[in-house]
Amino acid sequence: MQELLVGLEEAVDGGRHREWAVQCAHALGLGGIAVSLRWGAELVWFSDGVSARLEDAQFTLGQGPGVAAEFTDVPHQVPDLARDAAExxxxxxxxxxxxxxxxxxxxxxxxxxxxxxxxxGYRRTPGPLTPQQSADGLRVADALAGRLLAWRPGNESSTDGQGEAGTVDLHWAEVHQATGVLSCRLGVPLGEAMVRLRAQAFAEGRAVTETAREILRELPS
Structure with a gap:
């Protein structure tokens, strides 16, 4: 794990984002990892498609361990979703x-x-983390915090598309734009517009990003 953490900056600068993320997830005994800011309000970093879709689900539904964790224990573990999260x-x-x-x-x-x-992070099989995996995950989180604090958008930074592992992209930029459109269209506060957007996505069985893009496509060119 130490070698991976030392190599984070070099991997990002060298474009080996996904390779680094996959190795990191495997070192933690996980299938994938993702970082969201502000209690799930913005997905900025993810290793694979399942991680992104899992974060989309939490964001759309407004529920899940990533948006609810108060961190009385670190990490917050849900080792068996069928048993521990169904209610x-x-x-x-x-x-x-x-x-x-x-x-x-x-x-x-x-x-x-x-x-x-x-x-x-997620797993495709139930079971808790080992103490070493728990500690290593916190080291990864701290390393990524430093990366996020150092990031500033530049000319080459994407601010409206899906991110790749190791980069910082605003995966839900279109969601926030569509929220503003709905707020103006319906004459409601931004918070209520976001709730309505999430509800529409859930009712349609789609990711909130897909619903947001459809709303933006309806705008006059």
Whole structure:
């Protein structure tokens, strides 16, 4: 793990984002990892498609360990979604199972006492983390916190597309844009517009990003 952490900056600068992320997830005994800021309000980093879709599900539904964890324990472990999450987050548990996810683990991404977001990992089999995996996950979260704090958008930075592992992209930029459109169109506050957007996506059985893009496509060119 130490070798991976030391090589984070070089991997990102060299374009080996996905390779680094996959190796990191495997070192933690996970199928994939993702980072969301502000209690799931913005997905900025993910290793694979399942991780992104899992974060989309939490964002759309407004439920799940990544948006609910208070971190009385680090990491927040849900080692068996069927047993531990069916009552608290029934829709999320069902979505996760559809993705083949059976266990979820969440670490705080923080700078000092300030929580910036969450690092979420998943497994396709139930079971808890080992103490070493728990500790290593926190080291990864701390390393990524430093990466996020150092990031500034530049001319080559994508701000409206899906991110790749190791880069910082605003995966839900279109969602926030569509929220603003709905707020103006319906004459409601942004918070209510976001709730309506999520509800529409859930009712249609689509990712909230897909629903947002459809709303934006309706705008006059």
């Amino acid at each position: 608290e987050w029934p829709q999320f548990a069902a979505e996760a199972r559809d993705l083949g996810v059976w266990a979820v683990f969440v670490w705080p991404v923080r700078s000092g006492a300030v929580r910036l977001g969450s690092l979420t």
